[in-house]
Amino acid sequence: MSQHPNKKIMTELIKKQWSDHSIYAAIVNEKMEIVATGKTTVQETLDPTAHAEVNAIRTACKLLKTEILPINYWLYSTFEPCPLCSSAIIWSGLDGVVYANDPRFSGELPDWSFIKCRNILEHGADIHQVKLIENFMLDEIKDYFTRNCV
Numbered sequence: 001m002s003q004h005p006n007k008k009i010m011t012e013l014i015k016k017q018w019s020d021h022s023i024y025a026a027i028v029n030e031k032m033e034i035v036a037t038g039k040t041t042v043q044e045t046l047d048p049t050a051h052a053e054v055n056a057i058r059t060a061c062k063l064l065k066t067e068i069l070p071i072n073y074w075l076y077s078t079f080e081p082c083p084l085c086s087s088a089i090i091w092s093g094l095d096g097v098v099y100a101n102d103p104r105f106s107g108e109l110p111d112w113s114f115i116k117c118r119n120i121l122e123h124g125a126d127i128h129q130v131k132l133i134e135n136f137m138l139d140e141i142k143d144y145f146t147r148n149c150v
């Protein structure tokens with residue numbers, strides 16, 4: 001029985017962000033297993049769309065040889081998906097999203113979620129409905145971007 005949000009999965013992603021210094025995302029199947037993870041590789045790959053969430057979706061779709069993910073697949077992310085990623089979440093047929101941190105805690109960095117994930121999912125509901133759990137385990141990651149500016 002799949003039950004979201006899952007603390008073990010988010011803990012793993014948050015640990016990865018603290019040690020590897022990238023936003024991390026994962027695609028989780030109906031058995032609560034991580035099918036694919038993604039981190040941000042914009043600079044390494046010179047691809048402005050290579051965000052953690054998009055990378056996780058690309059890897060999962062390639063692995064499963066599909067462009068629409070199976071039912072009961074969810075995406076977990078350590079940060080609120082930006083407009084690009086929120087749209088990709090709709091196109092990929094994911095059933096739900098769980099994210100932790102959001103731009104209130106991104107310090108001097110630009111507001112990546114300049115349109116809230118919640119708003120994009122609401123506007124895209126005619127194409128595909130996606131459930132959303134916001135700020136899950138926020139306390140474990142909200143100091144990440146402001147850690148050096150006390």
Ligand SMILES: [Zn+2]
Pocket residue numbers: 051052053081082083084085086
């Ligand atoms: Zn993004």
